[in-house]
Amino acid sequence: MSEPTDFEEFLKRVVTIVFWILLIVPIIVLPLLFFGSEILQALQLLVNANSIFILINKAQNPFLAFELMDSLGQGPCIATATYQPSAGCNPTFFRIVIFPGFTFVALLTLWLGWFERKLAAKVHMRYGPLYAGRISGVLQPIADILKLLGKELIIPAKADKPFFIAVPLLTMGISAALLTLIPLSERVYVVPPASASLGLLVLFAVLGFYPIIILMGAWASSNKFSFIGGLRALHQLVSYEIPWFLAVLGVVVLTSSLDPFQIVRAQSKIWFIVPQFIAAFVFLTATLAELERIPFDLPEADTEIVFGWLTEYGGMFWGILFGLSPFIKLYVFSGLFTILFLGGWLGPAFLPPEIWFILKTFVVITVIMFSRVFNPRIRIDLLIRVGWVYLILLAVINLFIAVGLKAFGVL
Amino acid sequence: MQVAGLKTPMGEEFVLIFYAAVFGVAAGVPVLIIPKIIALKKPSVAKLATFEAGQVPTGESRVRLMMQYYAYLLMFVVFDVISMFLFAWAVAFAGLGLSSALVIAGFLAIILIAMGYALYLAGKRELW
Structure with a gap:
């Protein structure tokens, strides 16, 4: 043979x-x-x-x-004689799958990948993607996806096969679950306002799965670089979760609510970034760490540990774990920043609220992307110290500012 | 006393999020099946070996590493739960008044002192 x-x-x-x-x-x-x-x-x-x-x-x-x-x-209800949605119609599936949910954000993130590469290229005085598509390579993400679809899925001989394959799938699941908790406006949402009363807590709970999945992937890869990267990711995500919670706490004190809809309604007079600027700073820093972006990209430090916990993942595995899921996470965190500090979908009436929300989220995303362009990577002991000492102290100070503002009736 | 944020029962919310998670997993399956069908498969020993920067892999992959930052993981287990207690207070604060803030200030002081001591011990690397 x-x-x-x-x-x-x-x-x-x-x-x-x-x-x-x-x-x-x-x-x-x-x-x-x-x-x-x-x-x-x-x-x-x-x-x-x-x-x-x-x-x-x-x-x-x-x-x-x-x-x-x-x-x-x-769907089918529209095709009735009256063209009016009847009482029996249930748009939940459409909302989860297409519009405020997965497909919409996946297409958005496809374009965000191109935007980030182009932005970094402009700052570094390079060209960036240039050839796919007539206008400065806008079709590059589609070309990348077609390329990844044609690549062999390599599973190392020593890896735990079921867990190795489960990690990208579970990451997709958690990304889709997170998107249900970010409403675009009072009328475009997945989790309805009536049952969103514990929205933020549920969001924290879902986010809590990330370190577990990362560690699972690192262990299943059966690779030294992967395991070191996974441990780094665990330390980093864990260290920045508490300052992140405490930064949100100030806003919760001011609004007496964990519901994203109520938090946005409470900002009709003034956006919370003004009285809560310390919380906004702490939240943004912790967000950078939770997203594993430069300057906090230790879990994927490609000059030190190849590609961290993603070392053994190639082809479409890589496409999901590095191309799709981090950008969905980026969208979720930026959307949360917009809801908590930038007044969500509130804005002058010449644009629809959904457009306002997307515009503000896009501004936050651009700020987060800019931090990648010109920052070095910080050392792990400094990273942990900053998270546990300075950010927590700032967040506690901010909490007392919020308590004072609420108690003396300023807001 | 009626606390504004906590009056509706939640079950529907969890079910929706569960549906979304199931959909996400289901959406991932075809993305992994398409390469399985159309990609050329040429496995070789070198390709399936564990990646160790181009060298022939040596020894066990699952090494025992020195966990010099293990203390921070232990601290997280304690303080994460405590920070969740604070959320319960924060939602109810508007109805409870300023006196509750004094209680919470005492609570936070105790936590921060304990956290400071834990950080001091965690910083001593020879202990771990």
Whole structure:
């Protein structure tokens, strides 16, 4: 038996693809043949002159465009004679999967990756992505994804296979779960205002899974660099979690609520970044550490420990763990900063609230990205000291400022 | 006394978050299956070996490391729970008045003194 040649491999792949097509097509084509008339009827009802007119009208008006996005989630209910969502419609699935949830943010983060590379390149006086897409390489992320999809998934012989594969999947799960707790406005949300009363606590609880998953990946990789990186990540995430909580505490004292909706409503007079500027600083610093970004990128320090806990992950594993999940986390933390300190979706009425929220979040993301461009990496003992001593002291001082403001009725 | 933030029962919230997490895991599966189908597979001993900066891997991968910062992990276990107690107070503070702040100030003083001593011991590396 000789080694299979490239041609044989190619034939094998073509046969596999044909097999999958033969398997999947009947599942889609046969129902179309059998139920074609019913589906056509439903489509005719949807593609009615009247409904098209409503859709175009809504899409042109930025205020109604978001309503339109939300109404799409009501799916079959829209196709009734009245074009009004009825009581039985449940947009939850659409909200989790598409609009304020996963797909929307995944597309946003795809573009954020390009933006970060371009921003760093401009500051470093380089070109950055240039060729994919006519305008300064905007299509580079798509080219990257296509490249990653064609790469072999390598699982090291010594690794614990089930845990090694579980880590990217669980990371995706936690990213999607975090997104449910960041509302875009009073009308675009996943967790409804009525049941969001403990929103922040639940967010902390979900975030608590990250160190566990990172350590799991590090241990399953069975690699010295991975394990050192995983331990570093554990120390870092743990050290900055307490200052992060204490920074949020000041805002909770001022609003008497853990509900993101109430916290934003309480900022109609003044954004909390003004009375709570110490908390904002502590929160932003701790956020940089929780996101493992430069100057706190010790878990992935590529000049010291190859790529930290991600060393053995390649191909699409890497795409999920380094391309998608950190950017979703970045969006979540920036969105939380916007909700807590920058007044969320509040703003002058010439733009819809959702646009205000995205704009403010984008400003925070840019600030966080700028810290990467010109900072060195700090030492681990200094990192832990800063987290445990200075940030906690600042956060406690800030807590008493908040208590004073609340008790003497200033805010 | 009615505390504003804590009046609704929560179950729905958890269920939604659980759905979202399940969806996230499910969305990850095809992303890993597509490369499995279309990518060329040519495994070799060198490719499947543990990465050690280009050298032939030696010894066990799961080494025992000196945990010189272990004390901070222990501190986290204690102080993380305590910081959660503070949230319960912070939500109720508007109804409790300034006297509760004095109690919490005493509580924080005790914690910070304990934390300072723990940090002093954690800084002595020869102990760990």
